[in-house]
Every structure is written in C-alpha cells, then in structure tokens.
Amino acid sequence: MAAFVHTPVPLRASLTKASISRSAFMGRRAAAVSVASLKSSVRMQQLPVFTRAMDEFKNEYPDFAKRGWGATVKAERWNGRHVMAGWVILVATGYAKGHGLIPDASSLLNLKEWGTLAALGNQQPITNERAIILIAHVHLLFVSVAAALAPFAFQDKLLLAPGEQDDKPAGLIPPLQFGLNKNAETWNGRVAMLGLLVLVGSSVATKTPVLDTLNKGLGNLLF
Structure with missing residues (x-):
C-alpha cells in the first residue's frame, strides 16, 4: 500500500x-x-509581380534597363508625380472655367485659321477653352521631357546614371509612414492614379465631361 x-x-x-x-x-x-x-x-x-516585371524587362532590354527606362521604381514615382500635378491642373482648370478666367471659352475655332489641329476628327472645331487647355498640357509635356532628359543638379533624376542602382520596389502595400519620405510619396502617387482612373471611368460611364464630373465630386465648389 x-x-x-x-x-x-x-x-x-x-x-x-x-x-x-x-x-x-x-x-x-x-x-x-x-x-x-x-x-x-x-x-x-x-509581391513577385513587381520584381518579376522588372527582372523580365532587364533580361529583354538590358541597355534600356541600365539607363532606367521601363519598369523601374523611379518611373512609378514620376508617374505618381505627374498624376498629382494633373489633379492640381484639373482643379485649377475647373476654377478658371467657373470664374470666367478663360477668354471666349465657348467660342469655336476657325478651321481656316487653325487647320486640322482645331478639329475633333469629324471636321467639328473645338472650343477656345479646349484649345487653351490642350496647349497648356503640351507645354507641361515639354517641360516634363526636358526635366527627364536634362535635369538641373538639384532635381530628382528620372534616368539612372551609369552604374547607379535603382531603388527597391515598394511592394503592393508600402509601409505607411507620415512626413516627407519615399513611402509617403509612393502612397500619394498610387492614390492619385487610382483616383484619376475613377474620375475618368465615372466620366465615361455617365457620358459627362471630366471637369463636370470633378465639380460634382467636389460638391459644385468649382462652378
């Protein structure tokens, strides 16, 4: 026991x-x-999608990849900057339209004076407002090309210098960091690009001009 x-x-x-x-x-x-x-x-x-696309481009076009052309982190950053600048231009254009800052906005251009550049493709002339916006965007395009090909010393370069390595991809969801940093800029650029797609898609779906769709989205603050 x-x-x-x-x-x-x-x-x-x-x-x-x-x-x-x-x-x-x-x-x-x-x-x-x-x-x-x-x-x-x-x-x-x-997300391997980003790195895979970059690797495939490097393998197919090595000479372009060395200079920074194609699927690069800098290209995404520049695209985001262009879209953010585009949003500023859209809002400024809507404000100018609503406050009568565009002269003779509704008047049609004379095809005999301006030629086929003033036509929509079916021999219908564009308005003076549309022509001014078009020329403003052409000027901005040339400024962007000049900044990409021949930037100043203080500017962020789009192309890579010989032997320079590109930044690492941010991934599908970059780290959320506040302040002036690359991740915050990536977030802003991607949100701006997504917003532009929504704006254009809504404009096409409702068959309304982009500025009218933007104005409605802002609660008719522009005009």
Missing part, C-alpha cells in the same frame, strides 16, 4: 515534465509558424 501510495508522485512529475516539454515544443513550433507566416507576409508585401 505504501508503494502504491508513493507511486503517483513520480508519475505526476513525469507527466509534468512531459507536458512541459510538449508545451515547449508547441511553443517553438508556434514561434516557427509565426516567423514563417511573417516571412510569407513579407514576401506577399513585396
């Missing part, structure tokens, strides 16, 4: 040791799973 009474003590100790070792193993396993899931989330964060 004494032996029977004292036997549960080592059994409980052994069970306790086994449970502790099992819990330690499960803890290590859970930690390994969490680390693996973290690595997987990091890989999903980088």
Whole structure:
C-alpha cells in the first residue's frame, strides 16, 4: 500500500515534465509558424509581380534597363508625380472655367485659321477653352521631357546614371509612414492614379465631361 501510495508522485512529475516539454515544443513550433507566416507576409508585401516585371524587362532590354527606362521604381514615382500635378491642373482648370478666367471659352475655332489641329476628327472645331487647355498640357509635356532628359543638379533624376542602382520596389502595400519620405510619396502617387482612373471611368460611364464630373465630386465648389 505504501508503494502504491508513493507511486503517483513520480508519475505526476513525469507527466509534468512531459507536458512541459510538449508545451515547449508547441511553443517553438508556434514561434516557427509565426516567423514563417511573417516571412510569407513579407514576401506577399513585396509581391513577385513587381520584381518579376522588372527582372523580365532587364533580361529583354538590358541597355534600356541600365539607363532606367521601363519598369523601374523611379518611373512609378514620376508617374505618381505627374498624376498629382494633373489633379492640381484639373482643379485649377475647373476654377478658371467657373470664374470666367478663360477668354471666349465657348467660342469655336476657325478651321481656316487653325487647320486640322482645331478639329475633333469629324471636321467639328473645338472650343477656345479646349484649345487653351490642350496647349497648356503640351507645354507641361515639354517641360516634363526636358526635366527627364536634362535635369538641373538639384532635381530628382528620372534616368539612372551609369552604374547607379535603382531603388527597391515598394511592394503592393508600402509601409505607411507620415512626413516627407519615399513611402509617403509612393502612397500619394498610387492614390492619385487610382483616383484619376475613377474620375475618368465615372466620366465615361455617365457620358459627362471630366471637369463636370470633378465639380460634382467636389460638391459644385468649382462652378
């Protein structure tokens, strides 16, 4: 009986040791799973689509990739900057239209004076407002080309210098950082591009001019 009474003590100790070792193993396993899931989330964060597109372009067009042409991080940053500048121009154009700052906005151009550039393609002339907006965008395009090909020393360059490495892709969801940094600029550029797609898509779907759609979206603040 004494032996029977004292036997549960080592059994409980052994069970306790086994449970502790099992819990330690499960803890290590859970930690390994969490680390693996973290690595997987990091890989999903980088999304091979971006790096794959860049690698494929580098393999197919190595000479262009060395100079920064094609699928590059700088190209995405510049596209975002152009779209953000486009939003400013759209709002400014709507404000100018609503406050009568465009002279003779509704008057049609004379095809005999301006030629086929003033036509929409079906021999219907464009308005003076449309012509002014078109020429303003052409000027902005040339300024952008000049800034890309021959930037000043203080400007951010679009093309890569010989031997210069491009930045790493930000991934599908860049880290959210406030302030003046590259991740914040990437977020702003992507949101601006997505917003422009929504604006143009809504304009096409409702068959209304882009400025009218923008004005309605802003609560008729422009005109």
